[in-house]
Amino acid sequence: MKLTVNRKAIERAGTETVEEISGENIYRCYQCGRCSAGCPMVEAMDFTPNQIIHMLQIGDPDVLTAKAPWLCAACFTCDVRCPHGVDISKIMEAVRLLTLRQNRDHITPDSLPGELYEEMPQIALVAAFRKFTA
Template sequence: MIIKLTRESVQSDFVKKVEEISGQNLLACYQCGKCSAGCPAVAEMDILPSQIIRLVQLGLEDKIKNFKTMWLCAACNTCAVRCPRGVDLAKIMEAVRQIVLRKNKNYVEPSQLPQELLEELPPIAIISNFRKFTA
């Protein structure tokens, strides 16, 4: 992945908005990877949870939106408990989801799910998608 960094991206409104919504200090993360190492959903993700926070730190909003990791985060808070810097990554994931949803871009449309799938899916999976509809 080629990344072009600019002062504008690192100090962008996107970075400020994630900090505002999540209440987290993004610069507290020093990329130790303990969050990713303990994440129970990491096998299904396309980039690591720690990479999400790195992309946010760098203000790379357009790149983040191409990944599904934030939509697979179950907000279990394992990462927050493991983080040596006290970063609550689940809140950062939620902030990024909210920013995408507020632009009317949905990754999952619950009303479009087939009836058979609705009958098979664990209730928590469906609930988490409705929770992500609260923008």
């Protein structure tokens, strides 16, 4: 018997997990874009913060491979600017945790150039590994 994968159910489960982890209601976002207009990291992101929310709202699994959640600096600018009080930094963290909780690292120590270890303060490296590794 051929097994069929209920893609929609998987996608919806992903969105519910993000809401569960972040404690934020993704559907409060009405896509005004004020968060993205003020985000200091938006130029480096592949998707703007409001696009990330939209992907979650429609259950787009590509959100799991997006770079934007890893680039979020958790500066809370979006939270302050959002008319509906959506805390995107918590949502970005929840998206990262979906990967990390599968025991998948975003970076590994041996993937970084050696000079980085000499140039960067140790505290910054520790903070980075806490954010990017499972």
